[in-house]
Ligand SMILES: Nc1nc2c(ncn2[C@@H]2O[C@H](COP(=O)(O)OP(=O)(O)OP(=O)(O)O)[C@@H](O)[C@H]2O)c(=O)[nH]1
């Protein structure tokens with residue numbers, strides 16, 4: 173075991189190389205695990221899987237998230253970006269975009285761009301998009317290809333809100349059709365008692381006021397037929413150490429609701445932007461996030477494999493699929509397993525012998541039988557068992573490789589995961 177720093181570097185390198193690694197795994201899948209025909213079929217299924225292809229593409233080419241920010245001067249746009257990043261970023265006006273109503277910025281530190289935004293603070297006209305100048309604005313917004321529109325409103329202010337909502341509605345319709353609109357209520361720390369800046373110590377009365385603000389804005393959106401993908405209250409209140417800009421560190425952290433916003437962004441952004449977001453601001457949890465996406469994809473794949481008439485009921489294919497999932501998650505933790513080890517880990521993964529494979533084999537034998545009686549019933553059964561087993565193995569792998577869980581706890585983790593999976597089905 174190297175230092176924590178070495179481990180982190182190894183991890184980052186593995187994340188960057190994941191796409192190549194997976195290709196290698198598939199070409200090197202040993203013949204005793206699956207036949208050439210099955211390997212080809214599995215590769216075809218993977219290549220056909222848009223989610224997976226997107227993810228691999230995203231890992232190859234992460235790019236900064238792009239937001240359109242709607243909110244008046246002083247609402248807290250720049251502070252929100254800093255709060256998301258946990259760093260005091262430089263706001264660099266990167267291009268002349270030919271309209272006075274919007275400015276395009278990159279938020280940077282150490283030569284790394286965290287976010288790109290179009291800040292529309294200049295917009296105050298409800299006649300928006302009815303003039304020539306507004307066509308330019310529309311073109312600018314469209315060519316920016318934003319990931320999301322963030323609508324910001326101060327918790328302590330109600331002025332302009334109807335107008336801002338109307339403007340946002342036009343922006344969504346003309347230049348952001350189909351994109352997520354995220355409504356952010358800013359500066360909730362300023363609600364009474366405003367002297368309490370420590371989120372852990374917000375009194376119930378303050379939390380109630382925050383809820384009321386959320387409900388209020390929700391109603392205004394509804395009245396205007398404007399649909400928000402999320403409506404989140406935040407405080408971006410941070411006291412930075414008083415040194416030159418680039419080196420400012422957090423001295424007091426009064427952030428509230430920011431984790432929830434990041435979670436939401438990671439789930440709803442284009443995968444390349446989500447990965448970039450994770451890599452730049454949540455390096456220590458990004459591996460887990462990526463692993464979860466893989467579990468999702470492999471769980472679905474396992475279901476497909478079980479349903480596919482060509483390779484149905486072939487347990488070797490599932491074993492291979494699960495081995496690869498295991499190897500990917502190990503790889504994300506900075507380790508590399510060979511197929512033999514992966515298979516051993518799989519078999520020894522605690523209760524899998526009892527709760528996974530055997531059960532699945534029995535069920536699959538049973539399902540062949542069931543198919544004779546109720547056509548179709550059996551394949552649904554084995555698909556859900558294949559998926560559930562794969563899901564459980566992924567969860568156990570995350571616990572073991574990424575969370576350093578104790579080996580003896582893995583049985584329970586597998587059992588719980590299967591249970592959770594069945595509940596969500
Ligand atoms: N208490 C508190 N103050 C905040 C918060 N967010 C921003 N502020 C303060 O509000 C003022 C404006 O914040 P900015 O982030 O610069 O606002 P902006 O929307 O980027 O403003 P423009 O760039 O002028 O459009 C600054 O003095 C911030 O320190 C917050 O969550 N809580």
Ligand SMILES: [Mg+2]
Nearest residue numbers: 248249250251
């Ligand atoms: Mg600003």
